Amino acid sequence: MNEQLELYDVTIIGGGPAGLYTAFYSGMRELKTKIIEAQDQLGGRMLAYPEKIIWDVGGVTPIRCEKLIEQLIEQANTFEPTIVLGEHITKYERLEDGTFILTAASGEQHHTRTVIMAIGYGIRKMAxxxxxxxxxxxxxxxxxxxxxxxxxxxxxxxxxxxxxxxxxxxxxxxxxxxxxxxxxxxxxxxxxxxxxxxxxxxxxxxxxxxxxxxxxxxxxxxxxxxxxxxxxxxxxxxxxxxxxxxNHGMKSDFGPIRDWGLDMGEWHAHVNERMATNIPGIFGAGDFVSYGSKVYLIAGTFTDAVLALNSAKLYLDPEAYEVAYVSSHNDRFKEKNRALGLAADE
Known part of the structure; x- marks a missing residue:
């Protein structure tokens, strides 16, 4: 292993809605976070429909896809995660200390303590x-x-x-x-x-x-x-x-990820109710995962992200709280609220 590789608490593979919200929530839980996206920009498959109007995100009035992407990226950057674009992760290795080395098709490597898979349906091409x-x-x-x-x-x-x-x-x-x-x-x-x-x-x-x-x-x-x-x-x-x-749908290809040993069907990886895969330390969120009550909407993706990140946090620290404080009670937001002029009178 390259000893110069920086170690992250959480590495999120995929920069669509699931990955972006996971990055935000990871910041709330004070974890050192990296996002790796195979495309040269964030947004996932939403990038294919920039002018599509989205109606079904809770608390958000009808919004163009491109605008929602912009807001998700802004939110994801709240706690300044490391963002890597244009790198397609193809394999992983677990080291003796339990951490992971992720290797991209380019040969670049990334060192992380946990992995959250938010890759949707893999590499997708229009049918x-x-x-x-x-x-x-x-x-x-x-x-x-x-x-x-x-x-x-x-x-x-x-x-x-x-x-x-x-x-x-x-x-x-x-x-x-x-x-x-x-x-x-x-x-x-x-x-x-x-x-x-x-x-x-x-x-x-x-x-x-x-x-x-x-x-x-x-x-x-x-x-x-x-x-x-x-x-x-x-x-x-x-x-x-x-x-x-x-609009005949998409053809998907998970490529070498199918060789990782994940419990996968044709379209999804199977996870439990806490978004844990069958490989300890690797979790999933968004369209990539399947479980009994799965909701394949952006709103459901956000719930997956929270569950996956909380599971990663407990994997790293079994004594940690199971969930983060809500933003109104989270000390990390007090300074940010003041900077935005939104702090309540004290």
């Missing part, structure tokens, strides 16, 4: 449209996410998919697009019930059970028409379009 030659349109009007809604103003938009993202974008684009058509190969949608109802009650044209069968272009660079086919009868029809958005 591409499985039609030969579709990739040629990705530079023009075939999209796998929506970065700027204004780019679709006044356009005829076809959305393929039936999950949360497809339904959400249909609702967001309906007021500004010339038309929105949603094509889904099943009659039922996987999005939140209220959002699905909102979509069906609007001017969005919903075509089920249909799927995209062919893309048509006169110049070979821009999609002008889409052929859709009924899944059962195979009857076809064509729709004129200005833009096509494909």
């Amino acid at each position: 591409k449209l499985e039609i030969e030659g579709a990739d040629r349109y990705e530079v023009t009007n075939l999209h796998y996410t929506v970065q700027e809604m204004e780019a679709f103003r006044g356009k005829r938009v076809l959305i393929s998919g039936g999950g949360d993202s497809a339904v959400d974008w249909a609702n967001e684009l309906e007021p500004i697009a010339a038309s929105v058509t949603v094509v889904h190969r099943r009659d039922s949608f996987g999005g939140h019930e209220r959002n699905v109802s909102r979509m069906k009650e609007s001017s969005v044209q919903v075509r089920t059970p249909y799927q995209i069968d062919a893309l048509h272009s006169s110049d070979g660079t821009t999609i002008e028409r889409v052929t859709i086919a009924h899944v059962e009868s195979q009857n076809q029809e064509q729709i004129e379009v200005d833009a096509v958005i494909v």
